[in-house]
Amino acid sequence: MNAITNNTVSIVLNNVGLKAVKSGHPWLYDQSIIKKNKEAKSGDIAVLYDEKRKFAGVGLYDANSPIVVRVLHRGQPIQLSKEWLADKFYNAIQKRQRLAADDTTTGYRLINGENDSIPGIVLDKYDTTLVLKIDSTCWLPHLQTLTDIIAESQPLDRLVLRMSRSVIKFSDKEDGEIIYGKIITEPIIFSENGILFYADPVKGQKTGFFLDQRDNRAETGRISKGEDVLNVFSYTGGFSLYAAKNGANSVTSLDLSKPALDASIENFNLNEFTCPHKTICGDAFEEMEKLVAAKVKFGVVVVDPPSFARKLSDTPSALKAYHKLIKLASKLVDRGGILVSASCSARVTKEEFFEIVKHAVKASGRKSTELKRTEHALDHRVGFPQGAYLKCVFTRID
Numbered sequence: 001m002n003a004i005t006n007n008t009v010s011i012v013l014n015n016v017g018l019k020a021v022k023s024g025h026p027w028l029y030d031q032s033i034i035k036k037n038k039e040a041k042s043g044d045i046a047v048l049y050d051e052k053r054k055f056a057g058v059g060l061y062d063a064n065s066p067i068v069v070r071v072l073h074r075g076q077p078i079q080l081s082k083e084w085l086a087d088k089f090y091n092a093i094q095k096r097q098r099l100a101a102d103d104t105t106t107g108y109r110l111i112n113g114e115n116d117s118i119p120g121i122v123l124d125k126y127d128t129t130l131v132l133k134i135d136s137t138c139w140l141p142h143l144q145t146l147t148d149i150i151a152e153s154q155p156l157d158r159l160v161l162r163m164s165r166s167v168i169k170f171s172d173k174e175d176g177e178i179i180y181g182k183i184i185t186e187p188i189i190f191s192e193n194g195i196l197f198y199a200d201p202v203k204g205q206k207t208g209f210f211l212d213q214r215d216n217r218a219e220t221g222r223i224s225k226g227e228d229v230l231n232v233f234s235y236t237g238g239f240s241l242y243a244a245k246n247g248a249n250s251v252t253s254l255d256l257s258k259p260a261l262d263a264s265i266e267n268f269n270l271n272e273f274t275c276p277h278k279t280i281c282g283d284a285f286e287e288m289e290k291l292v293a294a295k296v297k298f299g300v301v302v303v304d305p306p307s308f309a310r311k312l313s314d315t316p317s318a319l320k321a322y323h324k325l326i327k328l329a330s331k332l333v334d335r336g337g338i339l340v341s342a343s344c345s346a347r348v349t350k351e352e353f354f355e356i357v358k359h360a361v362k363a364s365g366r367k368s369t370e371l372k373r374t375e376h377a378l379d380h381r382v383g384f385p386q387g388a389y390l391k392c393v394f395t396r397i398d
């Protein structure tokens with residue numbers, strides 16, 4: 001087996017760093033390092049030791065991030081090779097076999113980064129188009145190795161490269177570049193529980209679609225039969241389409257982005273749904289205030305906003321925003337209807353979020369009964385505490 005690179009740096013960790021590695025945490029910060037034997041470049045193999053020079057783990061060095069090492073292995077020494085990394089990919093993908101066996105779903109996550117012990121990488125599947133998203137410059141020197149592993153292990157027509165903003169400026173590739181296979185000549189279509197969606201893996205948000213809400217969309221569909229449904233922060237209409245397929249009386253999609261709303265209409269047309277579908281383009285809070293003033297009610301209201309807390313200091317304002325949002329949404333739910341409240345803010349814990357929902361509903365003057373709490377789907381598995389970001393609660397409003 002050949003190492004993926006000959007460039008290595010030896011790093012001695014302090015007790016804090018050592019504890020992080022031993023606990024299975026995938027990140028090491030600069031303050032965890034006592035010394036290293038040389039200056040390192042992004043992509044160098046970082047061999048980690050305790051102060052007595054006993055092997056602790058191995059990872060990849062990132063010279064351009066506060067997270068200086070993405071830890072790939074701990075315990076006994078190993079050689080970081082293409083073959084070893086391919087096994088890591090195989091083991092992660094095998095955990096999604098239940099999805100792979102379901103021919104009604106052709107879009108899901110194959111690799112969930114840190115949570116699959118492959119930090120800094122996400123690999124999503126949209127039928128025969130795969131999208132590799134890189135969140136650390138440590139992987140840029142190994143891009144060909146990653147491409148080869150994916151192409152050798154997965155049937156695909158193409159592999160699209162997406163990069164976080166912090167990585168793009170260090171790459172000689174373009175964000176959205178097809179790095180393997182055929183160019184895209186027609187819209188990408190995939191299936192989720194039998195519903196067809198367009199995805200834009202080249203220019204769309206994330207890798208082209210929000211795959212993590214699949215189970216919550218299905219649950220919302222089940223409660224939408226015969227109901228008027230409002231989907232707030234609807235993006236391209238994920239929750240809206242599930243409601244329509246499952247016999248909703250009508251669906252209203254609300255989003256700030258007109259292109260996203262246009263895409264939701266295209267998704268409705270793709271599935272030939274006849275359920276009445278109205279779109280509202282505008283700020284969610286302002287438009288919900290207007291609906292409240294107009295005394296409009298819905299049998300099901302879904303609120304699935306973007307992250308309100310991207311850093312720890314955002315948490316207090318995020319909690320206030322969630323409270324305001326849920327309070328407004330509660331006023332729009334018809335008596336006996338259901339409010340679906342979701343959060344993707346990792347900085348807001350599930351305990352904080354569920355408590356906010358309860359208090360916000362009460363502040364709206366409504367009584368409620370909590371029906372169900374959900375977290376991560378199978379393909380978005382959680383492997384360490386900070387990897388848990390998604391939470392959702394279904395609440396009956398009386």
